Amino acid sequence: MNVLVFNSGSSSLKYRLVDSTNGKDLCKGRLERLGEEHSHARHQWLSGTGVRREQGEDYDSLDHSAALQHIYQHLETLAEQENLPSPEAIGHRVVHGGDRFRRAVAIDQNVITEIEQLAPLAPLHNPPALAVINQCREHFPQLPQAAVFDTAFHQRMPAHARRYAVPDHWYRDHRVQRYGFHGISHGYAARAAAQQLGRPLEQLKLITLHLGNGASAAAIKNGHSVDTSMGMTPLEGLVMGTRSGDVDIAAALHVAREEGLDLGQLEQELRQCSGLLGLCGSNDVRDISSRSDQGDAAAKLALAIYAYRIRKYIGAYIAVLGGLDALVFTAGVGENSAAVRAMACTDMQNLGISIDKARNRCPGLDGSKAIHTPGAPVTILIVRANEELEIARQTMALLNAR
Template identity: 50%
Template sequence: MRTADGDHGLVLVINCGSSSIKYQLLRMPQGEFVAGGVVERIGETAPVIKHRDLSSAGASEAPHIAEIDAADHREAFHHIDMALRASPGFEGVEGLVAIGHRVVHGGESFSAPTLITPTVIGSIRALSSLAPLHNPPNLVGIRVCRERFPTLPQVAVFDTAFHQTMPPHAYRYAIPEDWYERDGIRRYGFHGSSHQYVAEQAAVYLGRPIEDLHLITLHLGNGASAAAIAGGRCIDTSMGFTPLEGLVMGTRSGDLDPAIALYMQKVRELRPEDIDRLLNRESGLRGLCGSNDMRDLLARSEAGDEDARLAIDLYCYRVKKYIGAYAAALGSLDAVVFTGGVGENAPAIRLQICEGLDILGLGLDVQRNDAVSGSAFEIGRSELTVKVLVVRTNEELQIAREAMRVVAPSAS
């Protein structure tokens, strides 16, 4: 294993779910992809590993898929280990500098990537009540990796950390004080690694220090969120105590009068878990028109489907409202940045969101918007003052960078 003061090395990025493990091996500090993939259906019927490496590099290449025996995460990591060892460019365990773990919720305890210790593990476990579906499986990945690589530095990178720079007037709710003091009820925000990555890449693209920029970043995918970023620091974001707040999403409602849940609980005799399922898994685009695939909605709308048209209109209108609100919160605006599966790949959605925003000094060039030109490109009208960019997000690379900043600051 390389020492932490080495000038380069491999970083393994792990995103561990309840029945899956996503992994990616990157050569740092260049950020070069070496290998990666996902193990799915761990502990279920017919688990599989989907692996891609330099011999089949390129996001468009189909990964190698194989059925495996993986009754638990420990067995799944055995197959990941074998796949990595067989990958061109893997130098063996001695070439690893660190493992970076995605951890969804860091609460108020973590505002930066953190070297994992028993104390940190205890803190992440204590925060599991805020993210019961995410933090426990994240901890499983940490535990198994620490067992397999006991001498290797491991770093927790939190989805919520980037948003910890929000001022109190942005993250507090107008609720009884002891709800915040005793129960931690406040706005945390999510998608932090993505928002940070695209903001930094936008600054590089624009050729300006991020400290001089006022940006609105829009992570639009099945989950969706907006962030207002001033000088590289988040001052507001659309997701709140949970990822349910904010924009309309694939299956999440977004902003909602809280009395609706109380009303429906009463008139439909719903249990709290029913409401949680309905708002998180059966609302959003799916609730409006039966599908959460934007490609499907666009095709249906083009064919005259009014339900799909309404869903798209509502989706775009909510994003447009947040752009206006965040422009006001920032006080000035240099660029709006689209990212995520929808933000990167749906020109029609970008166009509808930006229609009528000339008042803010931004608008789209139709030809630019329809063109695809690399990992970062401009789609705004050149005569307007606010730039509009598309930046392809890379959360794994951001996690690897954050891990390097902890274990090898001189190399990051």
């Protein structure tokens, strides 16, 4: 089955046409800087003769709706010129499914209404996903469409990991609890790690680290998430590109009182002005690492705080799991920053974690993505993120079960 996947970010839109039976990409692309002065698109596809082709385009400011129109036109052109097959189903990534959605679901008006009601919990992500869903239902009215939720993978977390120590009516009346995010990525990384290890996922204790501009850790036992660093919203947990991660709420309230900030302004400070950006003026780990290498004190401190928080969560999750079989790095920073991986694994030999410096610098040279010291008790793996393939597979599984 050929599944067209849409992955909507706050300022980006990724798409991919996947043959979900074999995982083969027929075409894919990414439109970035949506809502900014200039937008950019990058398209890749497999030509009719089997050659990989690529094309970049620059546009004046696009929103998600206009970006979708460009994608439609591109797919129609490829169908005419390269015999690109038509999609048979559409899968959408939706960040927040609350406690209502425990798995992928077929999209209907009730599902759309519930996603809309959850938008205040993921204001940067659910609204653009809804915009894409609604437009796709108009453009492809004959195709089945599925919503795949980032929160679903974490829905089996035990109550002692989900609940906050706040008044009980917060939970009963407002559903205040920890939902977790990046579940599509964590689930894919866990299954890929099990495959690399040659062991059943149901027998493994794993920590997966999704490190990108957004970042989260997950403790996975016997194939299920038992804890994760993000909470009711994607703000809690690890230090991120522009998000604070864990912070004393009283400190935030103190600053709000001192500076006269309203709740919206305070939320913006924590979501868009904090994290690495707040510490050193940049949210790009590549830029920060380069500045750190050149002796920039703010960049050095930012990286140290970033890696320290990761190490704290690794240690905590080893305790939660009662041991560890593999530590898994995935997503842009996790896959590409040897410096971050090395710092995150520093001084953890007593927990069985020992990174091989040469393998870490050049993973894959020996055909493996394993970067631990030979003989170390804990395997350290790099898994290339593939959320779109995971969405395609869940979409196909949902349709096959109907």
